[in-house]
Amino acid sequence: MGGSEASVPRLPNVSALRWLWQERRSSTLAADQSGVWRFRDLLPILTDIEHPITLREGNTPLYELPRSAAAVGINWLLAKHQGMNPTGSFKDTGMTAALSVAAERGYEWVACASTGNTSAAMAAYAARANLRAIVLIPEGRIAWGKLSQSMDYGAITLQLKTDFDGCVRALGELIRHLPIYLLNSVNPYRLEGQKTPAFELLEQLDWHVPEHIIVPGGNLANNAALGKGFEELFHLGLISRVPKISVIQAAGASPLVRSMAANGGRELLPMKADTRATAIRIGNPASFYKAVRTIQTTGGWTEAVSEQEIALAKAQIGAEGIGCEPASAVTLAGLKKLVAQGKITREERVVLILTGHTLKDPQYTIDYHTQALLTELEAAEASAIDEVEHDSLRRQPMVLDVEGETVLRAVARMVEAGVAIPL
Numbered sequence: 001m002g003g004s005e006a007s008v009p010r011l012p013n014v015s016a017l018r019w020l021w022q023e024r025r026s027s028t029l030a031a032d033q034s035g036v037w038r039f040r041d042l043l044p045i046l047t048d049i050e051h052p053i054t055l056r057e058g059n060t061p062l063y064e065l066p067r068s069a070a071a072v073g074i075n076w077l078l079a080k081h082q083g084m085n086p087t088g089s090f091k092d093t094g095m096t097a098a099l100s101v102a103a104e105r106g107y108e109w110v111a112c113a114s115t116g117n118t119s120a121a122m123a124a125y126a127a128r129a130n131l132r133a134i135v136l137i138p139e140g141r142i143a144w145g146k147l148s149q150s151m152d153y154g155a156i157t158l159q160l161k162t163d164f165d166g167c168v169r170a171l172g173e174l175i176r177h178l179p180i181y182l183l184n185s186v187n188p189y190r191l192e193g194q195k196t197p198a199f200e201l202l203e204q205l206d207w208h209v210p211e212h213i214i215v216p217g218g219n220l221a222n223n224a225a226l227g228k229g230f231e232e233l234f235h236l237g238l239i240s241r242v243p244k245i246s247v248i249q250a251a252g253a254s255p256l257v258r259s260m261a262a263n264g265g266r267e268l269l270p271m272k273a274d275t276r277a278t279a280i281r282i283g284n285p286a287s288f289y290k291a292v293r294t295i296q297t298t299g300g301w302t303e304a305v306s307e308q309e310i311a312l313a314k315a316q317i318g319a320e321g322i323g324c325e326p327a328s329a330v331t332l333a334g335l336k337k338l339v340a341q342g343k344i345t346r347e348e349r350v351v352l353i354l355t356g357h358t359l360k361d362p363q364y365t366i367d368y369h370t371q372a373l374l375t376e377l378e379a380a381e382a383s384a385i386d387e388v389e390h391d392s393l394r395r396q397p398m399v400l401d402v403e404g405e406t407v408l409r410a411v412a413r414m415v416e417a418g419v420a421i422p423l
């Protein structure tokens with residue numbers, strides 16, 4: 001090959017790739033039906049690439065959120081709902097990849113520390129692969145839905161009397177001494193799987209790149225995985241630019257936000273974490289430097305949101321008929337702040353990544369609607385406008401007698417007034 005030819009990068013046939021990825025969706029092969037493995041041309045991680053451990057993950061919906069868009073003051077807002085995966089969270093896209101590698105390499109045991117979603121996903125995929133799974137979770141600090149899943153899928157569930165960060169330390173001990181395959185998000189194959197929603201999102205947008213992607217931040221791997229996905233598409237010539245990626249944390253668990261403010265992200269300042277969004281209750285995130293890189297290279301932002309702001313955002317998304325868990329709702333709460341600060345303009349097209357399904361943590365939702373969620377101090381942080389918004393969103397169940405025409409009268413009052421009238 002001559003010198004001038006060698007310097008021309010060999011790019012794939014972009015149209016052929018796009019067609020192939022779409023076409024696989026109509027195939028009967030399990031690998032093709034998976035929204036992760038139909039992109040296997042960019043996932044060179046298995047020898048037997050056509051037989052991964054799959055629950056047909058991915059292929060999740062992209063929803064419009066017109067009322068939330070109006071509430072935050074932008075024209076165009078979509079949500080990619082990763083909670084619509086088989087175990088109800090975005091973790092499935094990474095777990096199919098890493099569990100397939102573990103099975104192909106002949107491991108018998110897998111383990112992870114988790115705030116609940118990773119453990120649910122790992123337990124399910126390990127069961128499909130006939131591997132034995134150990135999950136380490138902080139006692140009393142994970143949502144019931146998630147705990148029930150790892151039990152149902154047959155994992156050995158160890159509830160440790162510590163927080164998530166303590167579980168990670170205990171897991172390190174296990175991995176050092178026993179032949180167990182580590183499935184926390186430092187596992188590189190998980191990130192390979194978690195990059196594929198970036199491909200899927202662009203496919204759903206006819207390959208038009210939005211200006212902004214907003215993700216929740218906990219252990220801080222997901223932002224980097226998506227960033228890697230977009231970068232790969234950019235280098236292959238499928239897109240002409242990479243969207244900005246912003247990471248939002250709960251204020252009570254915001255080591256990234258604090259470290260960026262204190263030292264520009266050069267050094268992680270761990271903290272004792274506390275938030276009702278238990279999925280992201282993490283004070284010492286493993287992938288801190290990856291998140292700093294994602295934000296800096298894509299031109300995104302990081303922001304912290306309060307418990308009150310999270311609760312409101314979750315109710316606003318819910319009122320559009322789309323249930324997500326509190327950790328996912330930080331994205332809308334963060335967007336509100338970024339718009340108010342002028343960092344995102346009205347014309348910019350924004351996609352929220354909703355990471356978990358509302359049924360993961362129904363207690364949070366019930367507590368919100370029955371006004372048992374926030375302390376008085378937290379609730380008092382709401383602005384006057386937000387207070388009105390809370391009042392219009394809350395739907396406390398009404399308990400009625402069935403004697404006489406009580407039900408009819410109550411509903412007739414509401415129909416006449418055109419609003420839900422509390423009794």
Ligand code: F0G
Pocket residue numbers: 089091113114115116117118119185216217218219220221222223279280325327328355356
């Ligand atoms: N949203 C949900 C619903 C999560 O479960 C997590 C993390 C995140 C966001 C944050 O993603 O860690 O990549 O920054 N859950 C992990 C777990 C920690 O164990 O399930 P991240």
